[in-house]
Amino acid sequence: MTFPEHGQPADRIAALMDQMKAGDADWRGGRVPLYVFGATPGVAEVGRDAFNAFFSENALGAKRAFSSLKRMEEEVIAMALDLFHGPEGSTGNMTSGGTESIVMAIKACRDFNRAARGDARHRGNLVLPVTAHPAFEKGASLMDLEVRRTPVGADLRADPAAMEAAMDADTIMIVGSTPCFPYGVVDPIPALSELALRRGVWLHVDACVGGYFAPFARALGRPIPAFDFANPGVMSLSADLHKFGFCPKPASTVFYRDAARHAAQTLDLDVWPNGRFATNTLVGTRPGGGVAAAWAVLNFLGRDGYMQIAERLLAMRDAYVAGIEAIPGMRVFGKPDLSILAFGHPGRDADSIAAGMSARGWIPGMVRTPPGLHLMMSLLHEPARPAFLADLAGAVAEAKPATGKQASAVY
Ligand SMILES: Cc1ncc(COP(=O)(O)O)c(C=O)c1O
The missing domain is CATH 3.40.640.10 (Type I PLP-dependent aspartate aminotransferase-like (Major domain))
Structure with a gap:
């Protein structure tokens, strides 16, 4: 690639960026486990x-x-x-x-x-x-x-x-x-x-x-x-x-x-x-x-706006924990206080579960020890819960047995 000789029209630049974005992970759909944070309507605007x-x-x-x-x-x-x-x-x-x-x-x-x-x-x-x-x-x-x-x-x-x-x-x-x-x-x-x-x-x-x-x-x-x-x-x-x-x-x-x-x-x-x-x-x-x-x-949210978000996030977190632990053998590690969760299965390989999630269109967050998956959730993850849990159950069911090694988490 060389330095552009001539400039291009703004709409062409915008179209090129849209094209590039099309290959990005679906964070709006809650399929990215960190990096982006969604709140209640109007906040982002x-x-x-x-x-x-x-x-x-x-x-x-x-x-x-x-x-x-x-x-x-x-x-x-x-x-x-x-x-x-x-x-x-x-x-x-x-x-x-x-x-x-x-x-x-x-x-x-x-x-x-x-x-x-x-x-x-x-x-x-x-x-x-x-x-x-x-x-x-x-x-x-x-x-x-x-x-x-x-x-x-x-x-x-x-x-x-x-x-x-x-x-x-x-x-x-x-x-x-x-x-x-x-x-x-x-x-x-x-x-x-x-x-x-x-x-x-x-x-x-x-x-x-x-x-x-x-x-x-x-x-x-x-x-x-x-x-x-x-x-x-x-x-x-x-x-x-x-x-x-x-x-x-x-x-x-x-x-x-x-x-x-x-x-x-x-x-x-x-x-x-x-x-x-x-x-x-x-x-x-x-x-x-x-x-x-x-x-x-x-100033837009104020104490009451943040309270409403916290209430929804905590209810969502509780529902994720219940859903994850309803999958036979799956355990959430420790007692998460906010909306970060790490979880795994003592008998199944965490990398293999992650690969199954990846194949189903999720970016898997990982934790090395105990080997498991990781989520830092905002309200973007609220509507994604049923699909996430169904895919997690599928990925766990077909995962390889645990190896006893650390998961190969990468950030
Ligand atoms: C507990 C904690 N401290 C510090 C940081 C660093 O923040 P930043 O990525 O904004 O530099 C993070 C990022 O996730 C974090 O989780």
């Missing part, structure tokens, strides 16, 4: 319209040129801190996604710690349950920190005793997820908070998946522990707007218990001919659309 209304604006210039974006980002952060029981003085900012939020929290923790120790080269370690997202390794490898992963308990949740055993004098951060991606279970954040306070380390809560879902599930009486700043040991929290906040990508949020910790995140550079360059994000240019769309969707 409100987000898209707001995104387009601020299509050209750049949130890098929010302070100097786009007071609209500055105000919207501040309001998104304030609304979310209300949801997450942010104490007086707590603060935060938007980022491009869960990974950036986590990387920034690690950076803040490292620098806050180095300053407190008076050791600008201290090489700390992070202690996380094996179920935490690989974004922590991304951050740690960028900053030359060590990561120690610890086994989870029989309930697949973080085991505070195992984490404590892995800690030493160089541990700067411990992590709990709300929920973890592999099994969809929320870690025991109150116990991790107690551990963090007792050992004087920073607890980060990765609520990238559940930040904008768990508060409503709790309000509906689901048994999810306090997972946010209500726990005094929580020093930072990441929560993705572009997952169960149902906002357009790219949009996440990261929060700190106090301004001093947030300040440790800021990269305040005065090194080039243009003078001072101070940003709270890893990226420079940021789409104004992402900020505007998040503000618009939070």
